Amino acid sequence: MRYGAAVALDGVGISVERGEMVALVGANGAGKTTLLNALSGMLVPSAGRISCSGRIAHVPEGRELFSDLNVDDNLRIGAWKATSRDPSPVYELFPQLQPLAKRRAGGLSGGEQQMVAIGRALMAKPDLLAIDELSQGLAPNIVQEISRHLVKLNLETGLAVLLVEQNARLALDLCTRAYVLETGRIVEEGPSSRLREDPAVQRAYLGGHLVS
Amino acid sequence: MSAFLQYLITGIARGFLFALLATGFVVIHRVTKVVNFAQGAFAVLGGFIAYSLLRAGVPHGVSEAIAVLAAAAIGLVFGAITILGNMTPVGSLITTIGLAILSEAIAMIAWGTTPLTFSGIGGPDIQVAGVFLQTQYLLLIGVSLVVLVVLWLALDRTYVGKGMTSCASNPYAARLAGINVKRMGLLSFAIGGALGGLGGVLIMPLFPLTYDGDVSLSILGFAAAIVGGLTSPGLALVGGLVFGIAEQFVAGYWSPANESAVALGILLLLLLWQARRHRSEEIA
Numbered sequence A: 001m002r003y004g005a006a007v008a009l010d011g012v013g014i015s016v017e018r019g020e021m022v023a024l025v026g027a028n029g030a031g032k033t034t035l036l037n038a039l040s041g042m043l044v045p046s047a048g049r050i051s052c053s054g055r056i057a058h059v060p061e062g063r064e065l066f067s068d069l070n071v072d073d074n075l076r077i078g079a080w081k082a083t084s085r086d087p088s089p090v091y092e093l094f095p096q097l098q099p100l101a102k103r104r105a106g107g108l109s110g111g112e113q114q115m116v117a118i119g120r121a122l123m124a125k126p127d128l129l130a131i132d133e134l135s136q137g138l139a140p141n142i143v144q145e146i147s148r149h150l151v152k153l154n155l156e157t158g159l160a161v162l163l164v165e166q167n168a169r170l171a172l173d174l175c176t177r178a179y180v181l182e183t184g185r186i187v188e189e190g191p192s193s194r195l196r197e198d199p200a201v202q203r204a205y206l207g208g209h210l211v212s
Numbered sequence B: 001m002s003a004f005l006q007y008l009i010t011g012i013a014r015g016f017l018f019a020l021l022a023t024g025f026v027v028i029h030r031v032t033k034v035v036n037f038a039q040g041a042f043a044v045l046g047g048f049i050a051y052s053l054l055r056a057g058v059p060h061g062v063s064e065a066i067a068v069l070a071a072a073a074i075g076l077v078f079g080a081i082t083i084l085g086n087m088t089p090v091g092s093l094i095t096t097i098g099l100a101i102l103s104e105a106i107a108m109i110a111w112g113t114t115p116l117t118f119s120g121i122g123g124p125d126i127q128v129a130g131v132f133l134q135t136q137y138l139l140l141i142g143v144s145l146v147v148l149v150v151l152w153l154a155l156d157r158t159y160v161g162k163g164m165t166s167c168a169s170n171p172y173a174a175r176l177a178g179i180n181v182k183r184m185g186l187l188s189f190a191i192g193g194a195l196g197g198l199g200g201v202l203i204m205p206l207f208p209l210t211y212d213g214d215v216s217l218s219i220l221g222f223a224a225a226i227v228g229g230l231t232s233p234g235l236a237l238v239g240g241l242v243f244g245i246a247e248q249f250v251a252g253y254w255s256p257a258n259e260s261a262v263a264l265g266i267l268l269l270l271l272l273w274q275a276r277r278h279r280s281e282e283i284a
């Protein structure tokens, strides 16, 4: 994967099994967003190929809602390629969106927008939900709340989740397994419990000696 | 009194022409964010094609229908040139101006420089409150009204219409959802072409068109579209009627020479008003 002459991703392979929640952590500019864009077909690789099995829905960095359309329409457009356009499963998952159904998406709070973005992706009935920067700009309690809904969905429906996070601690807590991406390469991979103890990972992503 | 009515009815008819063009601007802008200054060219080319078909003996109705389809096809080609190259918005705007100039050249070579007209559907003139009206006026108003309302509902109320709108709102997210954004853009250009062509074939029996008539049509259509912020088909219709009626009253009671000056003056005020509204929305 290249941008001009710069190689953004190089021979990256990751797998997320059904029912799994997997984290992808890495510093700014490591290539996490590029990887998700490649997986969801938004970017075409410069060499080699991208292969993935299963349907992926991508919750993009920065939410990318249709800000002039209302919440209902945002959700329904998420189902463009799906058979059912009924948004009620999303309202069941995030009941706080129900009263906002007719509100302009651009006017919602960050947390509400993230729920709409996740809901819109779920409308495509994916096998894998890939979320870029779940916690971006959100208060910890909102992140907790959204994460709780995601875990529940993962347990109940077996939906696979790939969580891209700046906040490595959050990501490792939520997910059973994780990949560490550095300048376009996977440098670490393993169960969250092991990565949490890894000194290199601690230094780079968990604030070093502050972690006890 | 009858002069007043005459101007009013003529103005309404012109207003629907502008509204058709304005809706072309709106549809294309809502899907692609492009301001298509070749909009008036669709009307001129559509009208001229109908003129040639009628002269070749093709019956009324069929000629007009073929001309509208041809205008849609021209719209598709213009759309392909404008949006498939991933140009910046300014690049696309310049491209549409270039295409308008190209169409004028083609129209001049193929049809010459004299104003062209053809007789509309026959039918006796009807008398309304002391004014004689050609049936063509009613045809223009009736057909435009139906087309505009249907299109308006289709854009605002249907799923495909919302999908089209989402393309301009956030093309990246629209692609993520699986929408073929380019194809939607091409569709909008084809619709814009058909709307322009329809305006051309309906107006030509009442007001002859010249090969370079597209410029003033584009400006007035754009002005009407600006009333609805380039996004609302309903307000574009209102805008079209305002400009059509204003044009006929200025021409009738004052002087036809002042028509465009007044129209451009109103356009300027509208643009200033829009700019103010945008600014206060940003602050709000």
Ligand SMILES: Nc1ncnc2c1ncn2[C@@H]1O[C@H](COP(=O)(O)OP(=O)(O)OP(=O)(O)O)[C@@H](O)[C@H]1O
Pocket (backbone or CB within 6 Å): A003, A004, A006, A008, A026, A027, A028, A029, A030, A031, A032, A033, A034, A035, A061, A166
């Ligand atoms: N459109 C682009 N053109 C050129 N270079 C780009 C483009 N997008 C990203 N890059 C570069 O590719 C590399 C990877 O970027 P990417 O956005 O994938 O990183 P990231 O891991 O998502 O970072 P962050 O945590 O800041 O979101 C960076 O060096 C970035 O500067």
Ligand SMILES: [Mg+2]
Pocket (backbone or CB within 6 Å): A032, A033, A034, A061, A132
């Ligand atoms: Mg990123």
